[in-house]
Amino acid sequence: MSVSAGVDLPAPYVELSYVDSVRTRQRLPLVACVTARFEDVAPVRPFRWSRGERHFSGWYWSATTGQHVGFESWLERDRLILMDFDPLVTGIASQPFWLHWHDGERERRHAPDYFVRRADGSAVVVDVRADDRIEPKDAAAFEATRIACGQAGWQFERVGTPGxxxxxxxxxxxxxxxxxxxxxxxxxxxxxxxxxxxxxxxxxxxxxxxxxxxxxxxxxxxxxxxxxxxxxxxxxxxxxxxxxxxxxxx
Known part of the structure; x- marks a missing residue:
């Protein structure tokens, strides 16, 4: 099944893999994950930085959570600070899960940058990417994530460079x-x-x-x-x- 604007992903065939609260790896259908507290999960991939790499990874101490939250670029770090400043945000997790789907030719996966819980209990999945750095494969991943979030009852935001x-x-x-x-x-x-x-x-x-x-x-x-x-x-x-x-x- 291909992913494009206006095409739904059949929910039972979209899966999430993540590390649960007892550090056990899970892979479940999206419909089984909608009430999971992804704001409390560990990142699904490590944050590493090596000399010569173009991106910069690190950890930011969040006043919202009282814990360190990872980032993989200065732009992600900046967006993380703004989320931490938002009084409506009560929880933040970085790289919370892998989203798995099939694009009609092969299985694909994407790890959104952040999962955010708001004070009213709603959830927002956030991808951070500057407007001028979105390639076709990125656009397809963001669209698949948007559709999946809609099925789960979550919001999806792709945010770029702040003011x-x-x-x-x-x-x-x-x-x-x-x-x-x-x-x-x-x-x-x-x-x-x-x-x-x-x-x-x-x-x-x-x-x-x-x-x-x-x-x-x-x-x-x-x-x-x-x-x-x-x-x-x-x-x-x-x-x-x-x-x-x-x-x-x-």
Whole structure:
């Protein structure tokens, strides 16, 4: 059976292989996997990097999961940071499973980059690839994945290069994502100061010694308990207007 737009993959013949919670390899029909907690599984292939290779693999500590999540390129890493920043995301796993299907000539397989669980219980399967680096075989794999996800009741997203300003801001805030940056006294004072939106640095100084308040402020921005002016439009700076969530900063 071939894969093309508008052609369904018969669900019993689409299979997923993955490593379950007790590190046992499984291969099951898609229809048997729709309720599996793929946000908790181990990657189906290792993340390796060798000198001279064009891609760069590594591990990113996720504040969402409290665990390391793998990536195979800087673009995947950047997208992982943005998912970690999303307050609606509650779980992330990298390379969660192999999707197996037949293209009419041979069996094919594809390992999506991420499986994401959202706060409402819904699931999103994510592939990361820049728009100008999608070859025909990649497009076919993404289409097969999209169709399979539709059958499973999951969403599918193919994402590319994020906006430079948004990424720069979130990467900066990610430096302060660890809970150790949150000093309770400083955080409580910052919430009081920014009840009325105001400039970032002036508010940090009003809340106390900036050496203590700035890490807490950036952590609250990471948690989105505090919000700044449009992070996609301008870089964070001393005059960036910050306020409590729902308190007026846009």
């Amino acid at each position: 430079a300003v948004l990424l720069a801001n979130v990467r900066w805030l990610s430096r302060y994502r660890h809970p150790r940056c949150l000093r309770r006294t400083s955080a409580d004072r910052l919430r009081e100061v920014f009840t009325a939106p105001g400039p970032l640095l002036a508010g940090a100084d009003e809340a106390g010694d900036r050496l203590a308040t700035l890490p807490a402020l950036f952590h609250l921005l990471w948690l989105q308990e505090l919000v700044a002016e449009d992070l996609a439009a301008q870089l964070l700076g001393p005059r960036t207007v910050v306020g409590l969530t729902g308190g007026g900063a846009q």
